[in-house]
Amino acid sequence: MNSSGKKTNYLNASHTLSSWFLTVDHKRIAILYLITISIFFFIGGLFAALIRLELLTPAGDLFKSDEYNKLFTLHGIVMIFFFLIPSVPAVLGNFLIPIMIGAKDLAFPRINLLSWYIYVIGATLATLAIMVGGVDTGWTFYTPYSTVYSNGAVALTIVGAFITGFSSILTGLNFLVTIHKMRAPGMTWFRLPLFVWAHYATSLIMVLATPVLASALFLLFLERVFHIGIFNPALGGDPVLFQHLFWFYSHPAVYIMILPSMGVMSELFAAFSRKRIFGYEFVACSSLAIAILGFFVWGHHMFVSGQSMYAGMVFSVLSFLVAIPSAVKAFNWSATLYKGSISYETPMLYAFGFIGLFTIGGLTGLFLSTMAVDVHVHDTYFVVAHFHYIMVGGVLMGYLGGLHYWWPKITGRLYPEAWAKLSALLVFVGFNLTFFPQFLLGYMGMPRRYHMYPEEFQVLNVCSSLGASVLGIGYFLPLVYFLWSLKFGKESPANPWGAKGLEWEIQSPPTTHNFDEIPVVTEEAYAYAKEDGKHHG
Amino acid sequence: MKIPFSPEQASTIAGSIDAIYLYIVAVTIFFTALIYGLVAVFAVQYRRKSPDEVPGAIHGHNGLEITWTVIPLIISMTMFIWGTVVFFHYARPPKDAQEIFVVGKQWMWKIQHPSGKREINELHVPINKPVRLKMTSEDVLHSFYIPAFRVKMDVIPGRYSSLWFEATRLGSYHLFCTEYCGTQHSGMIGKVHVLSQEDYQKWLETGSAANTPVPVSGQELFKTLNCATCHNSGSGALGPNLNGIYGKPVQLADGSTVTADDKYIRRSILKPADQVVAGYAALMPSYQGQVNEEQIMQLIEYIKGLKETSAPAPASATEV
Numbered sequence: 001m002n003s004s005g006k007k008t009n010y011l012n013a014s015h016t017l018s019s020w021f022l023t024v025d026h027k028r029i030a031i032l033y034l035i036t037i038s039i040f041f042f043i044g045g046l047f048a049a050l051i052r053l054e055l056l057t058p059a060g061d062l063f064k065s066d067e068y069n070k071l072f073t074l075h076g077i078v079m080i081f082f083f084l085i086p087s088v089p090a091v092l093g094n095f096l097i098p099i100m101i102g103a104k105d106l107a108f109p110r111i112n113l114l115s116w117y118i119y120v121i122g123a124t125l126a127t128l129a130i131m132v133g134g135v136d137t138g139w140t141f142y143t144p145y146s147t148v149y150s151n152g153a154v155a156l157t158i159v160g161a162f163i164t165g166f167s168s169i170l171t172g173l174n175f176l177v178t179i180h181k182m183r184a185p186g187m188t189w190f191r192l193p194l195f196v197w198a199h200y201a202t203s204l205i206m207v208l209a210t211p212v213l214a215s216a217l218f219l220l221f222l223e224r225v226f227h228i229g230i231f232n233p234a235l236g237g238d239p240v241l242f243q244h245l246f247w248f249y250s251h252p253a254v255y256i257m258i259l260p261s262m263g264v265m266s267e268l269f270a271a272f273s274r275k276r277i278f279g280y281e282f283v284a285c286s287s288l289a290i291a292i293l294g295f296f297v298w299g300h301h302m303f304v305s306g307q308s309m310y311a312g313m314v315f316s317v318l319s320f321l322v323a324i325p326s327a328v329k330a331f332n333w334s335a336t337l338y339k340g341s342i343s344y345e346t347p348m349l350y351a352f353g354f355i356g357l358f359t360i361g362g363l364t365g366l367f368l369s370t371m372a373v374d375v376h377v378h379d380t381y382f383v384v385a386h387f388h389y390i391m392v393g394g395v396l397m398g399y400l401g402g403l404h405y406w407w408p409k410i411t412g413r414l415y416p417e418a419w420a421k422l423s424a425l426l427v428f429v430g431f432n433l434t435f436f437p438q439f440l441l442g443y444m445g446m447p448r449r450y451h452m453y454p455e456e457f458q459v460l461n462v463c464s465s466l467g468a469s470v471l472g473i474g475y476f477l478p479l480v481y482f483l484w485s486l487k488f489g490k491e492s493p494a495n496p497w498g499a500k501g502l503e504w505e506i507q508s509p510p511t512t513h514n515f516d517e518i519p520v521v522t523e524e525a526y527a528y529a530k531e532d533g534k535h536h537g
Numbered sequence: 538m539k540i541p542f543s544p545e546q547a548s549t550i551a552g553s554i555d556a557i558y559l560y561i562v563a564v565t566i567f568f569t570a571l572i573y574g575l576v577a578v579f580a581v582q583y584r585r586k587s588p589d590e591v592p593g594a595i596h597g598h599n600g601l602e603i604t605w606t607v608i609p610l611i612i613s614m615t616m617f618i619w620g621t622v623v624f625f626h627y628a629r630p631p632k633d634a635q636e637i638f639v640v641g642k643q644w645m646w647k648i649q650h651p652s653g654k655r656e657i658n659e660l661h662v663p664i665n666k667p668v669r670l671k672m673t674s675e676d677v678l679h680s681f682y683i684p685a686f687r688v689k690m691d692v693i694p695g696r697y698s699s700l701w702f703e704a705t706r707l708g709s710y711h712l713f714c715t716e717y718c719g720t721q722h723s724g725m726i727g728k729v730h731v732l733s734q735e736d737y738q739k740w741l742e743t744g745s746a747a748n749t750p751v752p753v754s755g756q757e758l759f760k761t762l763n764c765a766t767c768h769n770s771g772s773g774a775l776g777p778n779l780n781g782i783y784g785k786p787v788q789l790a791d792g793s794t795v796t797a798d799d800k801y802i803r804r805s806i807l808k809p810a811d812q813v814v815a816g817y818a819a820l821m822p823s824y825q826g827q828v829n830e831e832q833i834m835q836l837i838e839y840i841k842g843l844k845e846t847s848a849p850a851p852a853s854a855t856e857v
Contacts, residue, residue: 060723065720065721065722065723065724066720069717069719069720069722136719136720137717138717140717142677142678142716142717144676144677144678144694145677145678145717145718145719148677149643149676149677149719150719233693233694233695233696234694234695236808238695239678239693239694239695240693273583273592274585274590274591274592275592275594275595276594276595276596278595278596278597278598279596279597279598279601279602280596280597281597282597282602303624304680304689304690304691305691305693306690306691306693306696306698309624309625309628312624313621316617316620316621317614317617320610320613320614320616320617321610321613323609323613324606324609324610324613327568327605327606327609328602328605328606330572331572331601331605332597332602334572334575334576334579335575335595335598335601337575337576337579337580337583338579338583338595339583339592339593339595340579340583340592341583341584341585341586341590341591341592342579342580342583342584342585343584343585344580344584352576352580355572355576356573356576359568359569359572359573360565360569363564363565363568363569364565366561366564366565366613366616367558367561369613369616369617369620370557370561370616370617370619370620371620371621371623371624372553372554372557372619372620372621372622372623372624372627373554373557373558373561373620374620375554375624375627375687375688375689376554376558376684376687376688376689378689378715379680379682379689379715379716380715440542443542443543443558444542444543444544444684445544445682445684445685445711445713447682447713447714447715447723448715448717449717449722449723450722450723451722451723452723452724453723454711454726498588527594528591528592528594529591529592529593529594
């Protein structure tokens with residue numbers, strides 16, 4: 001025990017470099033991920049800032065076309081593969097899943113560390129590719145541009161992405177086994193926090209979909225480097241085949257990104273309403289429904305690619321179906337507030353922000369599922385706006401909300417509440433100012449990935465760039481006050497929010513082994529009230 | 538009707554796509570307002586009044602769950618059906634549509650009208666007449682997009698794709714490439730000019746002396762490439778007779794049957810050994826590299842026009 005009466009925790013248990021780089025503690029690995037993905041978030045953000053600067057004017061005056069094309073490609077690759085996909089699972093999931101289910105670690109602690117090293121190797125190769133000249137294919141790597149015509153460091157980049165995929169597969173596998181086999185006595189499936197359910201569904205996708213991306217990238221590599229005809233029609237290949245393989249992973253990948261954030265939302269709504277989540281079973285099962293249906297909608301990226309209109313019809317109807325479980329979640333979260341005890345700390349502001357942005361992001365998906373409308377808005381800024389509302393609005397609000405909520409647990413320090421509230425507000429306002437105009441630009445017909453654009457699109461582009469600068473400040477603030485709080489923040493008690501969940505029953509920060517004794521679970525998740533209300537349907 | 542923040546409606550289909558769009562906008566506004574409203578009202582109404590307040594638990598309500606599953610499902614199915622009906626209409630060009638040929642390449646659109654008139658990055662079309670674009674690419678993927686017509690179709694190397702529209706409003710409209718295609722992607726733009734039918738005819742005829750109709754160009758190629766040496770109707774010809782072949786089933790050497798469409802003819806020119814016609818030896822050399830995409834389109838148009846009754850087609854054939 002140290003002077004403050006707390007036991008030695010996982011952070012001060014040892015201070016050597018090797019105790020970090022060779023750690024098998026899921027919490028320390030989460031911190032390693034937190035640091036690395038934060039670096040990539042700000043690199044990806046820098047690319048975004050440069051893109052928005054260029055788009056202030058219709059002419060291509062800041063960068064050459066080739067440079068601009070590299071910027072949006074790198075923005076996409078860095079944000080998706082090296083930030084969004086690992087974000088919530090690798091940081092918060094890693095830290096919390098064992099604690100939430102009452103375990104001392106993940107099922108395979110060494111594989112967990114290996115996942116991080118694989119991620120670092122993949123990310124380093126991709127960074128190297130950026131430094132030796134970058135890549136200009138778009139993050140989608142469409143053939144035959146990527147295999148024949150692009151002059152960028154395509155091969156190196158896809159090797160990086162390929163390798164990073166294995167990090168994701170191993171993390172998914174680790175979570176699946178952990179959730180199946182390591183739950184504490186009494187922690188039944190329907191007592192699991194919804195955060196764990198969401199990660200279970202996510203892990204299924206990681207394990208089942210990522211290998212398909214790996215094979216698609218491998219085939220791409222073969223064609224690019226060894227000129228084996230797979231996608232290039234001049235060599236007898238089929239360029240549209242690549243789109244099928246790519247989206248078979250990359251559409252489910254959207255759910256790899258959003259489901260964990262949805263899991264965070266359930267925790268936040270419960271904690272800051274002091275109520276169990278309305279329709280817990282429906283929220284839990286809707287995660288699985290999204291994970292399963294999400295595998296069968298990839299063709300909605302290809303309505304104008306020349307695929308059969310009957311195939312398009314099937315992909316269209318399935319895309320509408322996958323929207324339903326998301327709607328169910330949104331309604332259940334809203335209903336959780338009903339007769340709750342709602343407080344407005346920063347994590348809850350992020351949760352409100354999530355609902356606000358995710359609702360718009362989800363509903364605008366309906367336009368894209370409708371084939372006739374998609375013909376018009378496909379590959380325009382409408383699509384750009386839509387997926388940013390989901391992947392940035394949704395995923396990042398969840399990630400930041402979660403990071404604020406569990407920050408006292410992770411670091412043992414409280415962050416400055418007023419600054420944090422300001423950042424949540426700036427993110428919400430800045431986000432809408434940045435991306436809402438892009439819906440309008442898209443319907444007006446502005447194509448995506450355009451370095452130069454006709455003058456009539458300028459006003460909305462200027463709005464978008466202004467919004468991006470507000471958003472940038474909103475994202476930069478937490479970096480500053482989180483770091484500040486490590487030294488100057490007040491020490492956090494075990495349960496600063498008065499929240500339910502095993503993670504709040506152990507000290508902040510936790511000891512290396514989380515629990516001295518494995519807890520026995522006797523109640524459902526979110527059992528705030530002693531007695532049940534009489535509202536069961 | 539002009540919707541704010543939308544391009545002009547300049548084709549027959551634009552209005553119906555905008556109508557679906559407005560319907561989904563209305564649904565979006567309704568549900569956004571509903572969710573925002575619920576969250577705002579509950580958040581204020583049930584704000585925490587004392588630090589140790591603990592509200593009663595509410596497990597859920599199956600009736601509500603069913604309601605907010607079924608109602609969105611029904612609404613989304615109306616979008617699906619409406620969107621699919623309009624899309625199917627869009628996906629099937631009318632039989633009488635006038636064909637115009639489009640070849641995309643980094644970074645320009647090369648367009649040829651049936652009369653032989655060519656243009657680059659500009660497309661002149663007549664008003665109130667269905668027009669079908671037959672498109673392919675010389676290099677990478679492109680996508681042909683006319684916002685004012687609400688039409689878009691990928692342009693794919695090694696394949697023909699098509700897009701049709703019927704312009705309803707005179708004027709000049711944007712033409713964009715919407716599939717990222719490299720350095721000058723954002724420069725691969727142009728204008729679509731909708732002309733009255735008389736003006737379109739006049740436009741076609743300007744400089745017409747220099748224009749060779751597309752099938753005639755095809756015929757000339759047929760001659761210079763010596764196709765007729767083998768493909769003639771004489772007995773003992775080394776290649777199958779092409780008269781009247783277009784659109785008909787062809788028996789292949791491997792026992793399968795294939796329809797002699799654009800795709801088949803293109804493949805037979807570039808990779809003749811892939812689909813050898815029953816009864817003939819695989820003698821034909823590949824013409825890959827000797828004919829470009831525009832010339833292949835011209836050859837196809839020529840073969841399309843060959844009637845069953847056409848004169849035996851040694852080099853002297855003149856029919857079109």
